[in-house]
Amino acid sequence: MDNYKINTKCVQAGYRPGNGEPRQIPIIQSTTFKYDTSEDMGKLFDLQATGYFYTRLQNPTNDFVAAKIAALEGGSAAMLTSSGQAANFFAIFNICECGGHIVASSSIYGGTFNLIAVTLKKMGISVTFVSPTASEEELDKAFQENTKAVFGETIANPALTVLDIETYAKAAHKHGVPLIIDNTFPTPVNCRPIEWGADIVTHSTTKYMDGHGAGVGGAIVDSGKFDWMAHKEKFPGLCTPDESYHGITYVEQFGLQGAFITKCTAQLMRDFGCIQSPQNAFLLNLGLESLHVRMPRHVENGQAVAEFLSSHPKIEKVNYSGLKSDKYYALAQKYLPNGGCGVVSFEIKGGRHAAEEFMKRLKLAAIETHVADARTCCLCPSTSTHRQLTDEQLVAAGIPAGLVRLSCGLEDKEDLINDLKQALDF
Numbered sequence: 001m002d003n004y005k006i007n008t009k010c011v012q013a014g015y016r017p018g019n020g021e022p023r024q025i026p027i028i029q030s031t032t033f034k035y036d037t038s039e040d041m042g043k044l045f046d047l048q049a050t051g052y053f054y055t056r057l058q059n060p061t062n063d064f065v066a067a068k069i070a071a072l073e074g075g076s077a078a079m080l081t082s083s084g085q086a087a088n089f090f091a092i093f094n095i096c097e098c099g100g101h102i103v104a105s106s107s108i109y110g111g112t113f114n115l116i117a118v119t120l121k122k123m124g125i126s127v128t129f130v131s132p133t134a135s136e137e138e139l140d141k142a143f144q145e146n147t148k149a150v151f152g153e154t155i156a157n158p159a160l161t162v163l164d165i166e167t168y169a170k171a172a173h174k175h176g177v178p179l180i181i182d183n184t185f186p187t188p189v190n191c192r193p194i195e196w197g198a199d200i201v202t203h204s205t206t207k208y209m210d211g212h213g214a215g216v217g218g219a220i221v222d223s224g225k226f227d228w229m230a231h232k233e234k235f236p237g238l239c240t241p242d243e244s245y246h247g248i249t250y251v252e253q254f255g256l257q258g259a260f261i262t263k264c265t266a267q268l269m270r271d272f273g274c275i276q277s278p279q280n281a282f283l284l285n286l287g288l289e290s291l292h293v294r295m296p297r298h299v300e301n302g303q304a305v306a307e308f309l310s311s312h313p314k315i316e317k318v319n320y321s322g323l324k325s326d327k328y329y330a331l332a333q334k335y336l337p338n339g340g341c342g343v344v345s346f347e348i349k350g351g352r353h354a355a356e357e358f359m360k361r362l363k364l365a366a367i368e369t370h371v372a373d374a375r376t377c378c379l380c381p382s383t384s385t386h387r388q389l390t391d392e393q394l395v396a397a398g399i400p401a402g403l404v405r406l407s408c409g410l411e412d413k414e415d416l417i418n419d420l421k422q423a424l425d426f
């Protein structure tokens, strides 16, 4: 499928049925797989033959869908996980263990921030946070002897900052470590971080990839380009024998293209078991089949709504990188020339009371802890996800009390704007 455009890959990459086989991806709803001899199965356990033996590690339905996501991102291999949280945890923990350190953008999803700053810390992994637009010099200063990876989000949820991917990639490579990018918001339809130097790409497929609010899931894609062996001393897990797999050295056995995902499956999926159910992988694939048709509409609606809001007297400020006035406009022009996503955030004059009143009056946009859905939804962080914070703490966190995050769905943009118009009329 390599020679086809992304629109074609969304529809047909991954699963290529043979003569007389099902046209749609079969849901292999089986925990286990049958073998004729113990020798046959033994080869699988030793990673000497490829095949399936237990769905906690791998399942054919999941692998078809993962192959499609690898093709969309331009990667060499991919795997599905049970959630976006699991994807980011696995992507980091596969190369960074107790005693390691990572450099991460400070503007990332709250769940990932907590994962890195609290839970990974308990596991002995430390972090230095830097600005998403940090200069090369600022990034340089964040690295330590024990740094194993750099992490950032193309468009951060919910801050909507745009990451300077090329600068981040350059700094990571200068220090001999890979760049991991969470590409959930733009999806590969609007940005392919590997083309800008990223080495590993992660997704919460729960968002636009599924796109219908149907299934929680995640994905990890490896570019296959990072030369682990050139930095052997930093990545012993990939470059020296794994005693839990009869002394296999992943890079030697599976090459640069397969080592990262094979190790991640063989060790982390085996031990943590955060597998996506084949049923959810099937639903995810249905979403992917129309991703290239849906994303431009999400962007069109996001842009129209952002423009409408930025000229409304009751609105203090709008964050959307497609607006010329936005701080991230120039970076978005570079990395997201076809637009970023349908999520817009804005501050209503009058604080949390005004935000509550406005949201209560919306008829199309529902109040939900969710984004990137076919149906428009909204959330006020100060009265939901961040409600334990005082007004002062909210300001310090860069979240004004009157901030609303609106995820523009696939409805007609005129209807969405009319809904906002009547809801602001109080």
Ligand SMILES: *Cc1c(COP(=O)(O)O)cnc(C)c1O
Residues within 6 Å of the ligand: 083, 084, 085, 086, 109, 111, 112, 153, 156, 157, 182, 184, 185, 203, 204, 205, 206, 207, 216, 217, 218
């Ligand atoms: C939602 C989200 C996650 C977490 O994904 P889940 O599927 O909810 O576990 C991670 N990163 C980003 C950018 C997200 O938006």
